[in-house]
Amino acid sequence: MQWLVFSVLVSLTVSWTVADDDECRPKPGEKHVGVRDCCKLELAPATMEPAMKKCMEKFPHPKPPSGPPSGPPSKEMKNAHACMGECFFTEENLLTSDKQVDKDAVIKYFSTASPDLAPLVKKATEECFKSYMADVDPTSECKSGAEQFKKCMMRQIFLNCPSASYTSSADCDAFKAKVEKCPNMPMMMGPPPK
Template sequence: MMLSTWASLLVCLTVVAAVEDTVRESDVQHVVSHLRSLMPLYETAPERFRRQVQSENETTENQPPLPPPPPSHMHFKVNKCCKKMPKIMNMKTVRECFKSIRPAQPPGGPGGPPPPPGGPPPPPPATDMPEDEESVDNGSTDVEAVEDADGQNAATSEQLRHIPGGKSCKGGRHPGAHRNIMACATQCAFEKESLIQDGTVDQEAFAAYVDKYVEEKNAFTWKDALDAALQNCSASVPASVNQQQNCTSGAMEMLHCMDRQIFVNCPESNWKSNDEKCEACRAAQENCGYKRGPHKRV
């Protein structure tokens, strides 16, 4: 009796083991079979990709090479074209006037102090810049100009963004508070030099101021360029003043115009000839009327 019981248990264990082995083998076979079914995808995809790349390369090789991109006239120093341009106005005075006129920033910067924890975010800071970026690129007229490290003035220290062949020469003037501040800062500097009379630039006093500059700086190489600039700007500046500004003496416009005309009439001895960028830059200043290159903020 006991022997038959042990025999029955042994048979049961053998059956269970056989079933388990069968299941495991079945699972393994299923997985292996599935992996084998996927192998063609892994084997053929790289080959298909290689054939595609090879085909594209052969097509490119049979085509003529692409022409080189057109030369860029953006982001180069204007004083690389016209060397040692005269610095008529003491830009340190303009900078001091700007700092005295510019309103103080509120605590925390233009956006105000940070909001309390858990509170709503502060509104975005107000901007006086035009919404249309093209107006900034094509007609920046803020005097915003101060001398850079090498002592060059605004026209020679800034990078020109657009010249003919790119965007049009339509002018766009900053209508915001920054322009007003700079107009008043430049007027302040002119007043300190006694160059303002009856609310406008005294043309005779300014001409004498330029002649004095030539004598003191021994800048006789620039005499013809300065005379041409004075003649042009004396006639064109009064009509170019934006009467919506807070300060309408024309000091800022005169400084812009002088910078532009000095550059246009740069003596050949100071001009970098046979340079496409420089020639295009000068053509932009000649053809765009009341226009200056972009500036850096004070």
Template sequence: MQCFVIFILLAFCSCVKSFNYTSCDQAKQPKFMSSCCDVQKNDKAIKACRKSLLTNNSTTTNNGQSRNLKTDKVALHACIAECSFKANGFLLSNGTVNVEALQSSYQQRYRNDQTMSQLMVKSLNSCSDYAQKRAQQFQWMHTKGECDYFPATLLACIMEQVYVNCPTTKWKNTSDCAAMQKYLMACDDVKSGRK
């Protein structure tokens, strides 16, 4: 699932050529974040969902139009997250996330790394309400496709929290990474209560 979050953040963030940040979106550049914090990024459901969606290459929007997922990265990543959550049993039929199942999955995935397991669970708990509110704020985005944006929003929030609080054993201690982490903390919507 973590691999997918990199894609989600990429879809929502601006690309930058240097690490001189001028906005929170630039500080959240996913390629750079993942190079600073070594987080396990292997999820078979994500890969299968991505392959299936790109093979079909389109989704039907709420107004009946077809949207090309190869060119609409935001819709693609929302659909991948929704597909993965459904495949793993994390997305309930009423559109809510089974937080307990997702928490158990993180605990199982990181069973040999107690620090990372605790960080993932803590990030999930701090992001659940925040991500639900953000997804509701961006309800208009559902017109972009048939997929639910809540799973993608939740995953992006979780990974941002993981990068902000990356364990020292997994952190690449460079000046660029330190600058990125400082900026992420200043931009932390979850802790600051910004919506």
């Protein structure tokens, strides 16, 4: 169940987000593998599910346009993602009182499911802490950068998945290469969560 919540978190983070580069867009008929298919990590703390449900209800995911994604997400979609991420970080006490990402709280929180992952979580957090605010839309209703930070962190964790947890296959290796080339590429392929 925890992996499902983590998958939803990752999916909401990246669903319908594509890079401008055509190589980064999913192609019709392309075999889609997801993060869970390639990197078997347990990052979801037990408290994640209730917080996610609450925030998904508070900031419902707007209905995506029909057909495959064709360009960047709408302003409405970006705002829903930003606010849901901020809500989740607030619920889980991952923001400071002035709505800044709390680096130490994030490291502690995402290391609780598996203490062996602490070095990977710390490295991803340190890397993303340097840059996530540059991706925050100043016109968004929610400006904490929680969503952008989470997106960066999940990408870094996937790209640095420990070899013992990584499925080395042609599909996973191709997916990883695509994620490396395309920073905004969806990491959870398929329809958005219900």
